[in-house]
Amino acid sequence: MGLVDLLDPFISALLLAGIYAAMSVGMTVIYGVMKIVNLSHASFMMLGAYFAYELFERFHIDPVLGAAAALPVFFLFGMAVYWVLVRWIPKSNQPTLPSLLLMFGLSLVLQNIAYLIWKNEDRSITTSYTLSAYHFGPFDVSKVRVIVFAAAVVSVIVLQVALRKSWFGRGMRSLVQNPYASQIVGVDDRKTSMLTFGLGTAFAGFAGALLALLFSFSPDFGRPFLLRSFVIIVLGGLESFSGVALGALVLALVESYSIFIPNMEASYQPAISYLLLVVVLLLLPKGIAGLLERKWRSG
Amino acid sequence: MKAALPRLSAKTALPLLLLLALLLLPSAGLSPNLVRILFITYVWTITSVAWNLVGGFTGQVSFGFAVFYGLGAYTAGLMINAGGSPYLGFIEAAAIAALASFFVGLPSFRLRGPYFAIATIGLTEAIRVIMSNLKITGGASGLSIIEHRQFRQVEHYYTALVAVALAVLVSMLIAGSRFGLALRAIKQDEDAAASLGVNPYQSKLWVHAIAAALTGVAGALHARYAVFIDPSGGPGGVFAFQTGISILLMPVIGGIGTVWGPVLGGVVFGIVEEELVVNFPNVHLLLYGILLILIILLEPGGLAGLLQKAFRLMRRPVGHSES
Numbered sequence: 001m002g003l004v005d006l007l008d009p010f011i012s013a014l015l016l017a018g019i020y021a022a023m024s025v026g027m028t029v030i031y032g033v034m035k036i037v038n039l040s041h042a043s044f045m046m047l048g049a050y051f052a053y054e055l056f057e058r059f060h061i062d063p064v065l066g067a068a069a070a071l072p073v074f075f076l077f078g079m080a081v082y083w084v085l086v087r088w089i090p091k092s093n094q095p096t097l098p099s100l101l102l103m104f105g106l107s108l109v110l111q112n113i114a115y116l117i118w119k120n121e122d123r124s125i126t127t128s129y130t131l132s133a134y135h136f137g138p139f140d141v142s143k144v145r146v147i148v149f150a151a152a153v154v155s156v157i158v159l160q161v162a163l164r165k166s167w168f169g170r171g172m173r174s175l176v177q178n179p180y181a182s183q184i185v186g187v188d189d190r191k192t193s194m195l196t197f198g199l200g201t202a203f204a205g206f207a208g209a210l211l212a213l214l215f216s217f218s219p220d221f222g223r224p225f226l227l228r229s230f231v232i233i234v235l236g237g238l239e240s241f242s243g244v245a246l247g248a249l250v251l252a253l254v255e256s257y258s259i260f261i262p263n264m265e266a267s268y269q270p271a272i273s274y275l276l277l278v279v280v281l282l283l284l285p286k287g288i289a290g291l292l293e294r295k296w297r298s299g
Numbered sequence: 300m301k302a303a304l305p306r307l308s309a310k311t312a313l314p315l316l317l318l319l320a321l322l323l324l325p326s327a328g329l330s331p332n333l334v335r336i337l338f339i340t341y342v343w344t345i346t347s348v349a350w351n352l353v354g355g356f357t358g359q360v361s362f363g364f365a366v367f368y369g370l371g372a373y374t375a376g377l378m379i380n381a382g383g384s385p386y387l388g389f390i391e392a393a394a395i396a397a398l399a400s401f402f403v404g405l406p407s408f409r410l411r412g413p414y415f416a417i418a419t420i421g422l423t424e425a426i427r428v429i430m431s432n433l434k435i436t437g438g439a440s441g442l443s444i445i446e447h448r449q450f451r452q453v454e455h456y457y458t459a460l461v462a463v464a465l466a467v468l469v470s471m472l473i474a475g476s477r478f479g480l481a482l483r484a485i486k487q488d489e490d491a492a493a494s495l496g497v498n499p500y501q502s503k504l505w506v507h508a509i510a511a512a513l514t515g516v517a518g519a520l521h522a523r524y525a526v527f528i529d530p531s532g533g534p535g536g537v538f539a540f541q542t543g544i545s546i547l548l549m550p551v552i553g554g555i556g557t558v559w560g561p562v563l564g565g566v567v568f569g570i571v572e573e574e575l576v577v578n579f580p581n582v583h584l585l586l587y588g589i590l591l592i593l594i595i596l597l598e599p600g601g602l603a604g605l606l607q608k609a610f611r612l613m614r615r616p617v618g619h620s621e622s
Contacts, residue, residue: 037416037417085596089595089596094412095412095413096412096413097360097412097413097416098595098599100413100416101360101595102595102596105587105588105590106588108585108588108591109585109592111588112582112584113585116582116585223424224424227420230420267431267432271424271425271429274420274422275425277417277418277421281410281417281418281421
């Protein structure tokens with residue numbers, strides 16, 4: 001096995017990690033502020049994919065622009081979902097079963113509305129650059145993957161900076177750290193929660209639109225990615241941005257390098273990330289970041 | 300054992316009357332289609348009652364019951380194909396499913412609440428992927444079950460009726476026992492329960508195994524009747540995520556944590572499912588989603604809770620002094 005064979009999965013893992021991070025960020029902010037495990041994240045991603053698809057098919061808008069357009073649309077949609085459904089759920093400082101089942105019910109509704117509209121068939125977006133590639137020496141890198149990577153990384157970085165600098169972002173982060181103290185100093189819990197839910201949904205729609213460039217999709221599109229998002233945010237310690245980036249990279253690396261496991265058929269590959277989820281939940285309840293922190297404190 | 304003899308109150312008499320009526324029903328000359336719908340309703344009700352033991356009594360929401368359903372179906376299918384008695388196959392299905400419950404439960408019950416629920420999603424999906432690729436399950440193309448006996452619908456009906464009666468009996472016995480109290484204590488506050496001498500981890504494992512065994516029998520009943528099973532991810536596949544969803548929806552709709560709520564949920568689901576699936580393939584899950592949202596937001600007691608409220612409202616004008 002040559003060096004090229006070993007490095008090729010690394011490049012594809014890196015490119016994959018970008019979009020993985022973008023799709024998990026939305027889940028992290030919602031979990032951080034509201035302690036809701038958003039099971040309808042998958043449906044938001046699926047709707048994002050169809051959003052980009054419809055814009056592309058009807059108005060010939062480039063899917064990357066479509067993804068950008070998904071941000072404000074899904075932001076409003078998420079706020080509406082919060083206002084209609086989520087705000088009635090009793091608040092808690094840990095995830096509750098009613099919230100889990102409510103988001104699950106919403107995902108059933110959205111998914112089956114999608115079945116009614118788009119039917120149960122696989123669709124894909126084929127642009128002029130879908131099949132072209134960049135050549136770096138011995139490596140062929142798919143152009144569309146690079147574009148998706150760039151869009152995802154830029155958006156996550158912009159979000160990170162915006163949350164560091166803005167009042168809303170500070171309020172949000174203070175709610176993550178200590179809900180009681182932040183309410184005492186005047187952070188509006190309801191308003192921040194609503195905006196956060198909008199933000200999380202916006203990023204789910206955005207990531208779904210980008211994923212539609214890479215994979216074919218149907219109304220059942222989001223579930224494998226939902227599970228991956230779980231793995232990532234659990235790996236990342238549930239509440240931090242840098243954790244999400246790290247988790248995304250780890251998962252992408254594991255997936256890409258799993259092709260080297262001998263005697264394993266490719267069809268078993270999805271099982272790896274699902275099993276990784278369980279292993280991570282059990283062994284690293286605070287994620288990699290938590291593990292490093294513990295090491296650092298004790299050492 | 301002086302308290303064990305049940306008083307013949309409405310609480311025990313009504314279920315017995317119901318059972319008697321259902322036992323006599325086939326001799327009333329029902330159409331084969333109606334018997335089929337009843338059969339399917341019984342199978343679903345078994346899974347609903349089983350799920351409620353873990354999700355309702357103990358408060359551990361699992362998305363992973365399709366694993367036990369599927370394992371039960373395949374165990375019975377393979378046993379029948381090997382020439383064994385189907386009834387032996389049912390017992391083996393229960394045993395295999397219970398065994399698998401430890402495989403799922405030993406790691407995932409280390410986690411609490413929603414983390415347990417998420418872990419069950421991961422495990423179910425992993426097992427489904429593996430099962431869809433194994434040679435013994437017939438891979439994605441499925442398994443045909445050939446039984447060298449004459450097909451008698453009434454036999455299937457009575458087997459399912461006995462199984463569902465057994466499931467309800469188990470549920471009633473657990474609800475009234477010390478074990479049931481321990482489970483409810485775990486649901487309310489795990490740490491407090493542990494401090495009072497309940498071992499939450501072990502109790503969860505045991506109730507999970509019982510529920511898995513019942514679900515395995517349900518899968519086996521389905522397999523023997525359906526004659527063909529496949530593990531696929533689409534609706535109808537025994538290992539499908541959808542199957543796990545259905546098993547979770549029934550008790551939640553009916554009313555979790557009670558003995559009769561899940562039965563009600565299973566019956567409503569079985570009948571509605573059979574009518575809706577035929578006519579509107581995707582509308583049924585849409586309806587269940589809406590129902591789930593409404594139940595969580597408005598009436599966490601489910602249909603059973605709703606009925607109770609309705610009864611109370613009806614009684615109010617008559618007896619003012621009742622408290």
